[in-house]
Amino acid sequence: MSECRYTRARRVDEAVAALAEAKGDAHVIAGGIALGILMNEKLVSPTWLVDISRIEALKGIVRGPDGTLRIGALTTHREVEESPAVAAAQPMLPEMAAEIACGRIKNRGTFGGNLSLADPQGDPPVAVIALRATMRAAGPLGVRDIPATEFFRDLYTTALREGELLQEVLFPPLAPGAGTAYGKFAARRAMDYTSTVAVGVRAVVEPATGCIKDIGLGLGGVGPIPVWARATEAALRGMRPEPAVIDRACDVLVDEIEPLADHLYSADFKRHVATVILRRTLARACARAARGVEARR
Amino acid sequence: MSIEITLEVNGRTHRARVEPTTTLIEVLRETLGLTGTNKDCGMGICGVCTVLVNGRTASSCILLAVQADGERITTVEGLEQDGHLTPLQESFLRFGAVQCGYCTPGFLMTATALLAEKPRATRPEIVDALRGNICRCTGYKKIVEAVESVVARPS
Structure with a gap:
């Protein structure tokens, strides 16, 4: 076993300084779920661990006066699932967090860590894309904002540059008439980490016409990165969610995603599953929009 | 280091x-x-x-x-107190929720945390809390029953 350095950062600038000194040779550890697994699998052998788990400034959930929800990178999945402030501002998030693995993973795994991993099977990436969140990164040159739709770049690769770490995620308030929903297909929720398909839908419905004024669609498990389904959004935007419109959106979705076959399912099967989960999740989001469930604030 | x-x-x-x-x-x-x-x-x-x-x-x-x-x-x-098993551990024995025993410590710790937080956990809550623990001997029926039997009843 090679020697490994360890830095326990207490402040963001300490972590950033350590990352600068390491020049790309350090691994940031937050909740330690993914890194612990990758080390046990011998896929990663860190030579320098920068432990950010005790940086208080990266913790916490705050709802600003303008309705913006700010979730610190170290917020655990469990905190996201149980926070009344999160549920009030962005009800998709607790619905999403409930689907993550199981209790002991949610107790330690962090929102920011999961997003920084950019696992295509991850749940938080789907939600931040659908909800058009902003990812705020801290680095040697200060703080930088990256739209969630541009954050996931390649397999396990984000827009974070060398020496940067995710500091917090900002969610703009939902528009009046918005309904959101999260849907997931998994063979066994707690252990299926290769074959899940997830869909996050944010639909803003105009009460008078029933038309979808605006829509956000994120998908997980349907390609090498979490997917922003732009073309499918375009097929739904401005339309009334009637069967013919949804059928066409599903055709667009099938062409827009590139699921990977695995030991359980073919790529075509996952394409089909994605359309089924889209139909169900879209229906739930639109129904909630119609009931005005998410307009209460 | x-x-x-x-x-x-x-x-x-x-x-x-x-x-x-x-x-x-x-x-x-x-x-x-x-x-x-x-x-x-x-x-x-x-x-x-x-x-x-x-x-x-x-x-x-x-x-x-x-x-x-x-x-x-x-x-x-x-878990044990002064050499005595907890009610949950006793319940695992009574319900036959232990077969080979390899998974048992994990189930006990998960269920202990659940009961500390939700002393009146419902059956769906118990099943959900245990969803991340695998038993490869026999299944989960007796394990769930063992946990359910020590849930505090409203008196």
């Missing part, structure tokens, strides 16, 4: 020198000799290595010991 850490394990304070990459289960089993916590998948999936960190479940096989520094750890050895 070795680092000195302090762990409060089952009420006793221990100091240990660990590498940054040493996992908590290595310290528990190899340094402290607490072999009740088992190891299997190494991926946070099977649940046999579940311990409590400040009362909440954690996978000790993927948790680095340095990250548990200063925390309060409970293992299956720490």
Whole structure:
């Protein structure tokens, strides 16, 4: 076993300084779920661990006066699932967090860590894309904002540059008439980490016409990165969610995603599953929009 | 690079020198000799290595010991009180919720955390709480029943 350095950062600038000194040779550890697994699998052998788990400034959930929800990178999945402030501002998030693995993973795994991993099977990436969140990164040159739709770049690769770490995620308030929903297909929720398909839908419905004024669609498990389904959004935007419109959106979705076959399912099967989960999740989001469930604030 | 850490394990304070990459289960089993916590998948999936960190479940096989520094750890050895099994442990015996026993410490720790938080947990809550623990002998019916039988009843 090679020697490994360890830095326990207490402040963001300490972590950033350590990352600068390491020049790309350090691994940031937050909740330690993914890194612990990758080390046990011998896929990663860190030579320098920068432990950010005790940086208080990266913790916490705050709802600003303008309705913006700010979730610190170290917020655990469990905190996201149980926070009344999160549920009030962005009800998709607790619905999403409930689907993550199981209790002991949610107790330690962090929102920011999961997003920084950019696992295509991850749940938080789907939600931040659908909800058009902003990812705020801290680095040697200060703080930088990256739209969630541009954050996931390649397999396990984000827009974070060398020496940067995710500091917090900002969610703009939902528009009046918005309904959101999260849907997931998994063979066994707690252990299926290769074959899940997830869909996050944010639909803003105009009460008078029933038309979808605006829509956000994120998908997980349907390609090498979490997917922003732009073309499918375009097929739904401005339309009334009637069967013919949804059928066409599903055709667009099938062409827009590139699921990977695995030991359980073919790529075509996952394409089909994605359309089924889209139909169900879209229906739930639109129904909630119609009931005005998410307009209460 | 070795680092000195302090762990409060089952009420006793221990100091240990660990590498940054040493996992908590290595310290528990190899340094402290607490072999009740088992190891299997190494991926946070099977649940046999579940311990409590400040009362909440954690996978000790993927948790680095340095990250548990200063925390309060409970293992299956720490459940019994003055040589007496807890009602939950007794219930596992009574319901035959133990077959080969390898998964049992993990189930006990997960269920202990659940009951501490939700003494009146419903059956769906019990099933959901146990969803991350795998038993490969027999299934989950007797395990769920064993947990359900010690749920506090409104008096």
